[in-house]
Amino acid sequence: MDERNSMINIKSCISSSVMQNLIEIFPKNITDTSYNLTVTRPGLTQGEMKICFFSDIHCCVTHGEPERIMEILHEEEPDLVLCGGDCVDADSFAFSRGMQKHSDNVYTERRGKQSHPDDVYTAQQGNQTYPGDVYAAQRGYDDHLEEMASMLNRIAADYPLYLALGNHETRMRAQRERFGDRYDDFINSLHTDNITILDNRNAEMDIRGIPVRIYGFTMRAKYYARLHHVEMPPVELREALGVPDPEAVNMLLAHNPACRNACVKWGADLTLSGHYHGGIMRIGKHRGAVTPDFRIFSPNAYGWFENGGKHVIITSGAGEHTIPVRIANPREIVSITLHVCGGHTNH
Numbered sequence: 001m002d003e004r005n006s007m008i009n010i011k012s013c014i015s016s017s018v019m020q021n022l023i024e025i026f027p028k029n030i031t032d033t034s035y036n037l038t039v040t041r042p043g044l045t046q047g048e049m050k051i052c053f054f055s056d057i058h059c060c061v062t063h064g065e066p067e068r069i070m071e072i073l074h075e076e077e078p079d080l081v082l083c084g085g086d087c088v089d090a091d092s093f094a095f096s097r098g099m100q101k102h103s104d105n106v107y108t109e110r111r112g113k114q115s116h117p118d119d120v121y122t123a124q125q126g127n128q129t130y131p132g133d134v135y136a137a138q139r140g141y142d143d144h145l146e147e148m149a150s151m152l153n154r155i156a157a158d159y160p161l162y163l164a165l166g167n168h169e170t171r172m173r174a175q176r177e178r179f180g181d182r183y184d185d186f187i188n189s190l191h192t193d194n195i196t197i198l199d200n201r202n203a204e205m206d207i208r209g210i211p212v213r214i215y216g217f218t219m220r221a222k223y224y225a226r227l228h229h230v231e232m233p234p235v236e237l238r239e240a241l242g243v244p245d246p247e248a249v250n251m252l253l254a255h256n257p258a259c260r261n262a263c264v265k266w267g268a269d270l271t272l273s274g275h276y277h278g279g280i281m282r283i284g285k286h287r288g289a290v291t292p293d294f295r296i297f298s299p300n301a302y303g304w305f306e307n308g309g310k311h312v313i314i315t316s317g318a319g320e321h322t323i324p325v326r327i328a329n330p331r332e333i334v335s336i337t338l339h340v341c342g343g344h345t346n347h
């Protein structure tokens with residue numbers, strides 16, 4: 001009997017350890033990733049601040065994410081919250097994901113595809129072909145956008161929130177024939193005064209007596225190309241944002257980490273990026289298996305980088321998109337304790 005019990009114990013230990021390993025390899029929870037960074041530059045006011053940063057939620061807010069995100073924010077008590085873009089979803093799959101919300105109309109897209117087999121906008125066209133299905137995909141999609149906006153409003157009820165635009169917001173804004181007025185509707189539904197959209201703009205503020213300027217860079221579509229990658233020159237940042245403020249800590253929200261070197265050359269003390277989702281599977285400290293722009297084993301997929309006293313953080317993102325798989329690459333909120341020194345830099 002004892003032998004039998006010990007066999008059962010061994011089996012249950014093995015299965016719980018396998019489960020634990022699987023959870024670590026295929027994480028689903030949102031983690032809180034902390035960094036302690038120092039910015040040293042003559043003329044800066046000495047002090048300390050706390051910032052929370054997230055990116056790439058892609059409307060993933062229906063499985064407890066808002067509660068988890070608020071839990072992390074309340075634990076960290078940041079002075080402000082920054083978002084690196086891609087709150088929304090604006091690609092070929094966006095409408096069909098929306099359709100899952102209204103499963104009574106699940107045949108709409110399939111029937112539409114039979115009518116338009118060679119067209120990437122099949123879901124939309126399909127719905128137009130079958131108006132009796134009451135535009136299920138669009139309805140589900142609009143629900144997702146509404147839920148996303150309400151999460152941002154919830155954050156902003158407690159913390160000042162600064163949002164930059166990712167490629168999904170800019171695509172939604174540019175492709176009106178496909179997305180209608182949804183970009184405007186989404187922005188207008190961010191109704192609190194505590195949300196600032198930084199679309200090639202900056203915001204100036206004092207945090208605990210330290211002058212800070214936050215820049216939001218909206219990168220042009222050609223630098224997001226999937227097949228013919230074009231390196232973005234630093235002049236793009238100068239043209240869009242001017243030059244960094246010599247008397248303030250300069251934080252730059254730049255969605256695409258492919259422009260990491262340009263951001264450092266431009267002069268940001270702290271650059272915050274996302275977009276790559278950690279490359280699906282994390283390899284070592286920085287590499288990811290494959291990025292959304294089809295870079296294989298990119299060295300810019302994740303983590304903290306420092307160059308001449310300038311910091312860059314690339315987040316794995318807080319949501320999922322297109323390929324809902326993460327291997328050793330959890331979703332995260334980034335918490336940064338920033339120490340500011342006004343002395344001479346060693347670099």
Ligand SMILES: [Fe+2]
Binds near residue numbers: 056168274275276
């Ligand atoms: Fe993105």
